[in-house]
Amino acid sequence: MGIDLTVNGDHLTSTSDPVTPLVDVLREEFHLTGAKPVCREGFCGACMVLIDGDPTPSCLVPAALANGCDIRTVEGLAANGGLNPIQAALEACDAVQCGMCFPGMVVSLTHLVSTRPDATREDIRAALTGNICRCTGYERIIEAALLALATA
Ligand code: FES
Ligand code: FES
Incomplete structure (x- = not known):
């Protein structure tokens, strides 16, 4: 079975x-x-x-x-075979270095953008409490999430 x-x-x-x-x-x-x-x-x-x-x-x-x-x-999570809004924003904001954390970041932030279109910077921080990045730093990732929220 x-x-x-x-x-x-x-x-x-x-x-x-x-x-x-x-x-x-x-x-x-x-x-x-x-x-x-x-x-x-x-x-x-x-x-x-x-x-x-x-x-x-x-x-x-x-x-x-x-x-x-x-x-x-x-x-x-791709959108119609292309990048979804958070993937595109992470790329646009140069928010990735080694990429080890990246798939998890994309999953958490895609969920946030699709469920909380009114999310604030603090909401983004809260959504990322379960995602650790050890090389890019969080500021660019948060900027990317704000960009995705503004353009989604
Ligand atoms: S490998 Fe699952 S939370 Fe780190
Ligand atoms: S990009 Fe390397 S851990 Fe996040």
Whole structure:
């Protein structure tokens, strides 16, 4: 018996051990390598995905608990094959260096822009409490989120 998931709109069945972290199922079984297993403790946000619409660290979710869920990874966030507003704004603001945090940032900020069009700078800071960046710094990322909110 498998674990049924909808990933970026595709209905997939995982045959992984039920306790396998979702991030590993996504990367190793489904070859979606955007989510990064960095801390594996729920602190860094590099593995962030949307589960039933909510930003969630996929390192903390055993595959079995995601059974029947709608999963959206960074690979599924492009808009009509192009960059979505937050992706375009992050690029325009030169808000990425090594890129390790980037997929998780995109997931959290895409959720914010789509659910809180009136979000303030403080709301953006709050939305990023689960995402750690160790090289770009947060100011450019926040500027990019404000730009995306202004242009979305
Ligand atoms: S790897 Fe999941 S929060 Fe860091
Ligand atoms: S761009 Fe390197 S950790 Fe954020």
